Amino acid sequence: MATVTIDKAAPTRKVKYGSMSRDRTWALRWSYFFLVIFAIFSLTPPIYMLITSLKSSAEISAATNPWWVFHPTLENYVGLLTSNQFLRFFWNSAIVSIFVVTITMLISVPAAFALARMRFWGSAVLATGVFLTYLIPETLLFIPLFKMFAVIGDWTGIQLINKWYVLLILYPTLTVPFCTWIMIGYFASIPKELDEAAIIDGASWIQTLTRIFIPVAFPGIIAATIFAFTVSWAQFLYPLVFTTSTDQLVMPVGIITTLIKGDVFNWGQIMTGALLGAAPPLIIYAFLMDYYIAGLTAGATKG
Amino acid sequence: MADVALQSNRAAQAARKRGSLHRMLKRKSTVAFLMTLPLILLIATLVIYPAFYALHLATLNKSMQRFVGLSNFEFLFRRETFWLVVKQSCIFAITAVIFKAVLGFIIAHFVHNIPAKGQRKWRGMLLVPWVIPPAMSTLAWLWLFDPSYSAFNYTLSFFGIGPIPWTGDAMWARFSVILVNIWVGAPFFMIMYLAALKSVPEQLYEAAAIDGANWWQRIWYVTLPMMRNIIAITTLFSLIVTFANFDIVRILTAGGPLDHTHIFATWAFRIGIEGSDIPLGASVSLFMVPILAVAAIFILRDVNKRGNES
Numbered sequence: 001m002a003t004v005t006i007d008k009a010a011p012t013r014k015v016k017y018g019s020m021s022r023d024r025t026w027a028l029r030w031s032y033f034f035l036v037i038f039a040i041f042s043l044t045p046p047i048y049m050l051i052t053s054l055k056s057s058a059e060i061s062a063a064t065n066p067w068w069v070f071h072p073t074l075e076n077y078v079g080l081l082t083s084n085q086f087l088r089f090f091w092n093s094a095i096v097s098i099f100v101v102t103i104t105m106l107i108s109v110p111a112a113f114a115l116a117r118m119r120f121w122g123s124a125v126l127a128t129g130v131f132l133t134y135l136i137p138e139t140l141l142f143i144p145l146f147k148m149f150a151v152i153g154d155w156t157g158i159q160l161i162n163k164w165y166v167l168l169i170l171y172p173t174l175t176v177p178f179c180t181w182i183m184i185g186y187f188a189s190i191p192k193e194l195d196e197a198a199i200i201d202g203a204s205w206i207q208t209l210t211r212i213f214i215p216v217a218f219p220g221i222i223a224a225t226i227f228a229f230t231v232s233w234a235q236f237l238y239p240l241v242f243t244t245s246t247d248q249l250v251m252p253v254g255i256i257t258t259l260i261k262g263d264v265f266n267w268g269q270i271m272t273g274a275l276l277g278a279a280p281p282l283i284i285y286a287f288l289m290d291y292y293i294a295g296l297t298a299g300a301t302k303g
Numbered sequence: 304m305a306d307v308a309l310q311s312n313r314a315a316q317a318a319r320k321r322g323s324l325h326r327m328l329k330r331k332s333t334v335a336f337l338m339t340l341p342l343i344l345l346i347a348t349l350v351i352y353p354a355f356y357a358l359h360l361a362t363l364n365k366s367m368q369r370f371v372g373l374s375n376f377e378f379l380f381r382r383e384t385f386w387l388v389v390k391q392s393c394i395f396a397i398t399a400v401i402f403k404a405v406l407g408f409i410i411a412h413f414v415h416n417i418p419a420k421g422q423r424k425w426r427g428m429l430l431v432p433w434v435i436p437p438a439m440s441t442l443a444w445l446w447l448f449d450p451s452y453s454a455f456n457y458t459l460s461f462f463g464i465g466p467i468p469w470t471g472d473a474m475w476a477r478f479s480v481i482l483v484n485i486w487v488g489a490p491f492f493m494i495m496y497l498a499a500l501k502s503v504p505e506q507l508y509e510a511a512a513i514d515g516a517n518w519w520q521r522i523w524y525v526t527l528p529m530m531r532n533i534i535a536i537t538t539l540f541s542l543i544v545t546f547a548n549f550d551i552v553r554i555l556t557a558g559g560p561l562d563h564t565h566i567f568a569t570w571a572f573r574i575g576i577e578g579s580d581i582p583l584g585a586s587v588s589l590f591m592v593p594i595l596a597v598a599a600i601f602i603l604r605d606v607n608k609r610g611n612e613s
Contacts, residue, residue: 031416038410039428041486045443046431048454052446066454111342118335126339128603133350135540135599137547139568140592143575143585144353144360147367173349180342205334234436236550237568241576252438256554267446274439285434289427292434296491297498 046278052271053077060267076272086273088247089254092164093233093277096250100171100232101225108176108224112183113209117195127184134177142241145170149242164248167239171232178231179224182298186220187213223295226288230281251277360585367582375586384562384570389590392566394477396546399484403545404538406485407492412522414493415500426497433490441554444483445470448555473563476556480564483551488544492537499533500526536605539598546594567591 052060054072064070080086114120115127149160160166190213198208214221239253246258255273259266285292364371379385414425432440447454448469456466469479503526511521527534549568552558558565558573565573567590575584 027416031413034409035413035417035425035429038406038413039425042429042432042490045440045447045486046435048447049443060452063452066452066457107341107345110338114335114338118331118338120332120335123335123339126343129346130342132599132603133346135543135595135602136350136354137543137568137591137595139547139549139571140357140588140595141350141353143571143581143588144356145349146576147360147581148353148356169349172345176342176345205331230434230436234438236436236438236553237572240553241572252436256438256442265449267449267452270442271446274442278435278439281434281436282431285430286427289423289430293426293430293494296433296494 046275049271049275049278052267053275055268057266057268076268077276080269080272080276085246085258086254089249089251090276092249092254093251096164096167096171097229097232099168100175101228103168103172104175104179104228105221105225107172108180108183109214109221110209112180112187113213115180116184116187117213118205127181130177130180130184133173134181138174138235138237141173142237146241161242162244162248164243164250166242167232167235167250170238170242171235174235175228175231179228182224182227182295183217183220185298186217190216219291219294220298222288222291223298226284226292227295229284233281357585357589360582361589363582365580365582375583378583379586384565385587387562388565388567388570388587391477391564392546395481395484395548395552395564395566396542399481399488399545400538400542402481402485403488403492403541404534406489407537408496408534410489410493411496411500414497426494429493430490432486433488433494437487437550438554440487441483441551444479444486445555448479470556471560473560476560476564480552480555483555484545484548487551488541491541495533495537496530499530503529532605536602539602539605543595543598547591 048067051067051069053076054069054074056071056073056075059069059071111130115123115130146161149166153159153161160169194212194216195208198212199205203211234252235250236252239250243249243253246254249257251273255270255277259270259273360367361375362370362372410429414422414429417425446452450468450471453466453469455469459467468475470476507525507529508521511525516524546566547568548566549572552564552566552569553572556564558569562570567587571584571588574587575581578584
């Protein structure tokens with residue numbers, strides 16, 4: 001529309017208009033050119049994982065062209081998927097992630113509802129506190145937590161260190177603050193009239209939450225669930241510190257501590273393990289990308 | 304209100320004791336408190352308590368039986384490795400965050416430039432590094448940087464560039480850990496900036512174009528001021544995460560060669576868990592607090608400002 005007015009007003013601008021359109025074409029070409037470069041940069045490691053995972057140990061040590069598979073084989077996949085140890089890691093990871101997601105949602109959804117809707121003494125301070133907790137990194141807390149659990153073990157005889165279920169206590173410290181924070185944002189965006197109507201109709205606060213808020217804010221719940229799952233699947237520091245026996249390890253730590261034996265790196269199997277470890281988040285991402293991105297941007301844009 | 308209607312005939316004497324409206328208010332806050340109780344307990348016992356416990360631990364001797372005041376810190380200040388770790392942490396965090404922010408900004412612009420139809424596909428590909436668990440993708444980088452089978456060195460050898468000691472030489476190892484961190488973190492900036500770019504009203508660019516602004520002026524006078532808040536929050540947030548990074552350095556170099564790539568988190572792990580000197584490890588990790596606190600204060604200010612605006 002703007003171009004039409006320009007043409008009418010001054011015919012001499014026609015040249016200008018032509019050059020602008022040429023500029024646009026060039027800008028588009030440059031955009032694609034750089035996007036291809038960035039995409040190559042982004043995808044090189046995962047693609048290289050895939051290439052290496054299809055090679056036999058003999059081919060890897062023969063040092064042929066590393067970017068090409070000459071004799072594709074599935075022996076690495078067969079080797080890992082029939083190894084009890086590796087299946088154990090996968091199982092531990094899956095159990096831990098599912099439990100952590102459940103615990104996280106059970107804690108953060110009611111808390112977010114109370115903080116977003118039921119104003120009470122200290123609720124504003126608590127909401128800010130939740131956000132601040134989210135900013136405290138796990139690398140600050142792992143040493144005192146390790147000592148704390150050791151002391152609890154000495155006092156009560158409940159051994160938590162070197163048991164996979166200690167992770168169920170630790171991971172919520174990473175997932176709950178963020179999930180509560182984004183759920184507060186989602187709940188706050190629901191019109192006030194909706195819950196007022198529900199209360200007038202005689203619904204209790206719990207009913208208002210389960211019958212109205214959870215269904216309406218369902219996209220937010222999916223985003224928070226995905227976040228909690230991704231964080232608990234990818235967490236590396238806590239399992240490295242708190243679990244050591246091979247039957248208690250989760251995927252990331254298991255792959256790194258058992259497949260790397262001293263100086264002998266079985267790269268074919270390591271890359272296969274890494275790819276299988278990366279698969280669940282990648283599959284979720286492939287199917288639920290929009291929720292994933294909504295959760296990612298919600299942390300800073302909501303609230 | 305429903306409670307009032309239902310119970311008014313049944314509990315007349317109860318109503319005399321205290322107003323039923325008062326009781327309902329009390330009930331509402333009780334329910335709210337019970338709903339937040341698990342959250343409060345979790346934060347209090349597993350975040351706030353350990354944070355103060357770390358302060359206490361830092362004042363004990365290695366066997367944790369004797370109070371030694373600040374001598375752990377004095378010991379650290381006298382160690383050359385400690386200052387190396389401070390320097391390396393700052394270089395690592397600042398360089399990585401700057402490059403992530405700049406790269407993210409550039410990529411977001413290119414994605415924003417292309418027709419809306421194709422944006423989803425590109426965005427999907429470019430976000431993959433952020434989705435893969437960092438521990439897993441760092442393994443791929445470790446293999447790409449392998450001293451004898453490095454795929455990068457293989458490729459570079461065709462251009463006559465000699466084998467690069469990616470993780471063997473101090474300077475190259477620093478470069479490598481920063482590169483991997485940029486690779487993991489740049490997509491996060493890209494996605495945040497892309498969301499911000501989409502919220503800049505098109506009329507502003509039209510007005511700028513009519514005033515004869517070139518592309519650089521449009522970025523400098525329109526895009527950047529409109530995105531200032533989101534750039535600040537994203538950068539500060541990333542500064543915290545990068546400063547407290549563990550996975551990448553641990554897997555790629557484990558602090559080597561000769562402690563030249565250690566950052567606070569990996570060095571604290573080395574001393575506190577592997578070296579079983581818990582008090583000294585706690586003291587090391589406490590040095591992350593000042594910078595985290597400063598960044599957190601600024602983030603909180605920006606988040607509150609956004610809250611007030613909307």
